[in-house]
Amino acid sequence: xxxxxxxxxxxxxxxxxxxxxxxxxxxxxxxxxxxxxxxxxxxxxxxxxxxxxxxxxxxxxxxxxxxxxxxxxxxxxxxxxxxxxxxxxxxxxxxxxxxxxxxxxxxxxxxxxxxxxxxxxxxxxxxxxxxxxxxxxxxxxxxxxxxxxxxxxxxxxxxxxxxxxxxxxxxxxxxxxxxxxxxxxxxxxxxxxxxxxxxxxxxxxxxxxxxxxxxxxxxxxxxxxxxxxxxxxxxxxxxxxxxxxxxxxxxxxxxxxxxxxxxxxxxxxxxxxxxxxxxxxxxxxxxxxxxxxxxxxxxxxxxxxxxxxxxxxxxxxxxxxxxxxxxxxxxxxxxxxxxxxxxxxxxxxxxxxxxxxxxxxxxxxxxxxxxxxxxx
Amino acid sequence: xxxxxxxxxxxxxxxxxxxxxxxxxxxxxxxxxxxxxxxxxxxxxxxxxxxxxxxxxxxxxxxxxxxxxxxxxxxxxxxxxxxxxxxxxxxxxxxxxxxxxxxxxxxx
Amino acid sequence: xxxxxxxxxxxxxxxxxxxxxxxxxxxxxxxxxxxxxxxxxxxxxxxxxxxxxxxxxxxxxxxxxxxxxxxxxxxxxxxxxxxxxxxxxxxxxxxxxxxxxxxxxxxxxxxxxxxxxxxxxxxxxxxxxxxxxxxxxxxxxxxxxxxxxxxxxxxxxxxxxxxxxxxxxxxxxxxxxxxxxxxxx
Numbered sequence: 022x023x024x025x026x027x028x029x030x031x032x033x034x035x036x037x038x039x040x041x042x043x044x045x046x047x048x049x050x051x052x053x054x055x056x057x058x059x060x061x062x063x064x065x066x067x068x069x070x071x072x073x074x075x076x077x078x079x080x081x082x083x084x085x086x087x088x089x090x091x092x093x094x095x096x097x098x099x100x101x102x103x104x105x106x107x108x109x110x111x112x113x114x115x116x117x118x119x120x121x122x123x124x125x126x127x128x129x130x131x132x133x134x135x136x137x138x139x140x141x142x143x144x145x146x147x148x149x150x151x152x153x154x155x156x157x158x159x160x161x162x163x164x165x166x167x168x169x170x171x172x173x174x175x176x177x178x179x180x181x182x183x184x185x186x187x188x189x190x191x192x193x194x195x196x197x198x199x200x201x202x203x204x205x206x207x208x209x210x211x212x213x214x215x216x217x218x219x220x221x222x223x224x225x226x227x228x229x230x231x232x233x234x235x236x237x238x239x240x241x242x243x244x245x246x247x248x249x250x251x252x253x254x255x256x257x258x259x260x261x262x263x264x265x266x267x268x269x270x271x272x273x274x275x276x277x278x279x280x281x282x283x284x285x286x287x288x289x290x291x292x293x294x295x296x297x298x299x300x301x302x303x304x305x306x307x308x309x310x311x312x313x314x315x316x317x318x319x320x321x322x323x324x325x326x327x328x329x330x331x332x333x334x335x336x337x338x339x340x341x342x343x344x345x346x347x348x349x350x351x352x353x354x355x356x357x358x359x360x361x362x363x364x365x366x367x368x369x370x371x372x373x374x375x376x377x378x379x380x381x382x383x384x385x386x387x388x389x390x391x392x393x394x395x396x397x
Numbered sequence: 398x399x400x401x402x403x404x405x406x407x408x409x410x411x412x413x414x415x416x417x418x419x420x421x422x423x424x425x426x427x428x429x430x431x432x433x434x435x436x437x438x439x440x441x442x443x444x445x446x447x448x449x450x451x452x453x454x455x456x457x458x459x460x461x462x463x464x465x466x467x468x469x470x471x472x473x474x475x476x477x478x479x480x481x482x483x484x485x486x487x488x489x490x491x492x493x494x495x496x497x498x499x500x501x502x503x504x505x
Numbered sequence: 506x507x508x509x510x511x512x513x514x515x516x517x518x519x520x521x522x523x524x525x526x527x528x529x530x531x532x533x534x535x536x537x538x539x540x541x542x543x544x545x546x547x548x549x550x551x552x553x554x555x556x557x558x559x560x561x562x563x564x565x566x567x568x569x570x571x572x573x574x575x576x577x578x579x580x581x582x583x584x585x586x587x588x589x590x591x592x593x594x595x596x597x598x599x600x601x602x603x604x605x606x607x608x609x610x611x612x613x614x615x616x617x618x619x620x621x622x623x624x625x626x627x628x629x630x631x632x633x634x635x636x637x638x639x640x641x642x643x644x645x646x647x648x649x650x651x652x653x654x655x656x657x658x659x660x661x662x663x664x665x666x667x668x669x670x671x672x673x674x675x676x677x678x679x680x681x682x683x684x685x686x687x688x689x690x
Contacts, residue, residue: 148564
């Protein structure tokens with residue numbers, strides 16, 4: 022973790038900061054979602070409380086805190102209360118493993134701009150976010166209502182079906198970069214588009230060296246499966262209002278409902294972060310390598326610490342711009358596309374996305390093998 | 398002094414004892430419980446106990462073969478769970494209960 | 506007291522207490538959720554043993570897929586409490602547990618007698634240094650594992666693939682024959 026006690030304390034505090042960052046992003050996202058949907062549907066959206074309606078969510082949170090603490094009479098109280106708490110944990114723990122900027126070097130100590138570094142980052146994030154299913158199952162079973170249970174069943178069946186396509190889409194990325202470590206992946210996507218294979222060098226100076234140009238099919242499958250994983254439209258069969266009232270959180274209200282919301286947005290953030298990291302260069306800035314940013318910082322501030330801080334800030338901004346674009350795509354798709362039917366959803370997962378993901382894996386493996394063995 | 402070093406120096410034996418305790422719990426679950434699903438969950442416990450001992454051996458003997466075996470065990474555990482649950486669901490459909498005594502009706 | 510030691514005792518608590526709960530609780534849904542906790546604990550134990558990749562796979566396969574199936578089936582059945590949780594016969598039950606415990610104890614005793622060498626590692630000895638080096642290069646662990654799996658155990662891997670296919674077909678056949686969860690008749 023670190024060699025001095027100060028470093029250990031800062032690293033521990035950092036985990037709290039990253040968690041708070043994630044939770045604090047939710048009100049902004051909800052505001053964005055409501056204003057965005059209003060924009061798409063030619064309405065106004067929340068615009069009364071505060072400038073542009075920005076404080077609306079705080080007012081909502083205060084309202085949520087004052088709501089009655091309702092528990093269904095026949096329900097299982099323990100599971101009913103436990104489910105919203107567990108909704109936060111997987112999202113927060115998985116998001117902390119995401120690299121958000123270059124490490125900050127102050128004097129002798131180094132601080133990573135991420136909660137903690139896991140050397141099998143992808144497997145860790147997939148494993149932890151797979152545990153979100155239990156939240157829905159606990160909520161569905163705990164509220165002892167048909168709608169809740171059906172919603173939970175649908176959601177969990179959907180999540181474990183699409184996990185296969187998601188995992189296989191990532192296999193292509195792992196084979197290409199040859200690592201499980203997210204930071205190494207980001208570093209591998211630096212500079213202009215270039216690769217060596219078939220005994221020669223290929224390069225295009227106007228394209229960044231991003232994963233999307235090597236794995237376009239994998240990126241599409243990953244993004245679609247990520248929608249299904251986070252239970253967003255067009256895959257939100259779990260809470261199809263016309264059929265199931267509100268799915269697994271039918272019986273929830275007030276602050277417990279808000280916690281489910283935070284969990285759902287957390288999964289959206291993980292999906293956007295992974296998309297950025299795998300296919301869009303992570304925190305890298307196109308056309309400006311990490312070393313160049315660092316040199317610019319050193320020449321502006323005249324010290325290595327200044328250079329490091331400058332590099333961290335610039336890359337953090339770059340990461341957040343890409344991250345925000347993907348979050349917006351999530352929101353835009355939700356208000357543009359209609360919902361699938363349940364059998365269509367399962368057909369898409371098992372009969373379309375899984376075979377294409379397998380094809381992508383085999384194609385990637387073949388090309389990597391041929392490129393390392395043969396000369397054109 | 399001996400007790401303190403036993404507490405402080407965690408080695409292969411500690412992991413083996415952990416694995417043995419877990420295995421014992423799992424086996425007593427298989428022998429004592431009447432609910433089929435809980436029996437299957439106890440079998441999963443036993444498989445996990447064995448996995449812990451494999452990984453511990455693999456670390457302390459510097460041999461990666463142990464971890465490969467754990468892979469195989471996990472795959473077989475997943476397969477076993479799938480088939481077992483399919484059988485349990487068909488028993489439940491027939492008798493509306495998942496008690497182990499209904500297994501005797503399976504013959505023929 | 507080093508960090509590893511604290512971690513081991515903490516994790517063994519996390520593994521064993523829910524494992525007891527799996528066997529002792531009479532509501533099968535609680536049993537299943539306790540088993541999930543045990544699985545997470547076992548994954549963490551794998552991580553302390555430097556098997557990081559296996560820890561991730563344990564999380565994905567067991568908690569992400571196998572246990573979800575268990576919990577889903579239990580919730581579909583909606584069993585409140587088992588009418589008869591344990592099998593009859595208190596004396597025979599205790600005899601069974603005692604027998605299993607004695608067997609497990611003998612097994613551990615025999616193994617720990619047979620493998621004295623690794624547990625006698627002295628701080629600063631060449632063996633300990635090698636161990637530390639292996640622990641420090643945790644990233645290479647996965648590569649070694651992959652080479653072992655795909656070069657030396659290829660036949661087993663292929664056979665497992667065939668087994669999984671057979672299992673998939675068999676499960677579909679089983680659940681369709683006399684009306685699975687979506688019976689039409």
